Amino acid sequence: MKSNFEKMTDELYERAIEFVDMATAVRLKGNDKSVGIEVSEEYKREFFSIIDKINFNLIEDEENFYGYFLLQMGREINFEISSPSGVNFKGSKYIIYFNPLLFLKLDIKQMETTIKHEILHIISMHLIRAKECKENGKYSTLAVNLAMDVVVNQYLNYLPPYSATLEWVNVNYSLQLEAYQTFEYYLGKIQTELDLQDENEDGEEHDTNMDEDEYAKYDQEKTHDIWDESDEIDEKTMTEFTQKFVNSSQKGTLPEYMKSFIAQFKNKNGELPWNLYLKKLMGTIESNKKKTVTRRNRRQPNRLDLRGELRSHKAEIAVAIDISGSISDEEFRQAIKEVLSIVKNHNHEITIIECDREIKRIYKVKNVRDVQDRVATGGGTEFSPVFEYLNTKKFNLLIYFTDGKGERNLKSKPKGYKVLWVISGKGDKLSLKNPYGAVKKLSKVEEKNKANMLDLKDVMYDGYSMNNQQPII
Incomplete structure (x- = not known):
């Protein structure tokens, strides 16, 4: 026997179909595909009373973070989205959208889960x-959607049957993805597989549709299209608004996985982790130029005695280690592996500089096997020797790994290259009054006995560690 809640959702579902049928009839009659689906104010009140019921359940739940977060969100009905729910950022707040034809076919636990799913995407x-x-x-778009859904769905129960879970992706795309890895890990693996197969050998694409009705069709490639309709605001502003939502939602005890999500988000006030920042930085550094007799000098084209310039397509990157x-x-080791992974698609040369109070060793690396055991030292730290050395060379970027303890002022300012400071998990902040570049925090890494040292290919190299087994994003 159906509960009152189930009877109400069934009735609202049937009325939703009627709204769709009316809009379809108008479209066919006037041959106007732009006609939208309109629902009555009464229907909206009754539909959102369902959401109120779910919101109350989430607040009463031990994971009440979701309930308080939902309480701050705007709510809209949207038949165009290809998933039960979706979110975007409009008018200084997050809006959650519901497609009644998909949402109302779920049971109440699945409804709660699809809302949790959207909130995990946000944080x-x-x-x-x-x-x-x-x-x-x-x-x-498909690879991005799948990777992001795999990340958040691993922490949720009572998922709708067509959800993109780790197991679903492994089966449908012939992969062997590992659990609790980073977004970048999943994205790379999934995109590689999509590139290889593009379509099935028989020409048929993967079937991710729930049914063939135009408005009741789950389409993995379009599930997050509504994200693109967010207001055009800068990343910093959106992060600040998200921070307010997160702070207002922490009313009780958080589960461990939620603590890790929030800790990752709050890291450096929501700034990008150092490795993601480095990825963005790589697109901004200019490669060195080389002289050529085949091109005239741009500033003085009539001077045939002056050589022109061509891009050498190779930029010099220095990695300094305290x-x-x-x-x-x-x-x-974890950090340098990440650096190499980030620059592997660029023609850049890596130079490692080991320094305490003075530079001890300089050598070049092409892959992680070239990384040498560090020189033994017990002295203090000065940053200036590295900058003094680089100022005599042609480098484009310096990545300096340190605990942050050194001089207050550099003796030599950087000339012609960008600087990224990465502070050790044991460090607190950089001692320099003016760092002349971005300062980021290195994720904590579990110490291991050398006798039990893992091979580098087994070492996690991205994300936040949850008991050293569940990195986030």
């Missing part, structure tokens, strides 16, 4: 990161 800053990935041009003992081998 993972996926709305911003999805836009960045698409603008990059390397990743398809060897005073404040940064562990684990931290540096």
